[in-house]
Amino acid sequence: MNDTQKMLQAIINGQSTLTQELLIKMDKIDKKVDGLEVKLDKVEENLTGRIDKLGKQLAYLEDDTPTREEFDNLEKSVDNVDNIEQKVSSAL
Numbered sequence: 001m002n003d004t005q006k007m008l009q010a011i012i013n014g015q016s017t018l019t020q021e022l023l024i025k026m027d028k029i030d031k032k033v034d035g036l037e038v039k040l041d042k043v044e045e046n047l048t049g050r051i052d053k054l055g056k057q058l059a060y061l062e063d064d065t066p067t068r069e070e071f072d073n074l075e076k077s078v079d080n081v082d083n084i085e086q087k088v089s090s091a092l
Contacts, residue, residue: 001009066074
């Protein structure tokens with residue numbers, strides 16, 4: 001083997017070693033990314049569950065709220081109670 005072939009062989013060996021190291025590092029990165037995807041999926045499931053619960057609670061709360069007419073009637077009832085209290089207190 002002459003000097004040129006030895007130099008080419010050294011370059012090829014260096015590139016081969018570099019390629020193997022890069023592949024190992026890429027495999028490690030792939031594993032980390034896969035782990036992150038699993039964590040993100042869990043977070044997404046938790047958030048979806050929480051949003052669903054909040055939506056149900058809001059729907060139930062909305063069902064319990066009085067309509068506009070009912071609210072106006074409640075205001076009239078409160079005014080009537082205030083008037084009765086004033087009449088009772090002035091009668092005493």
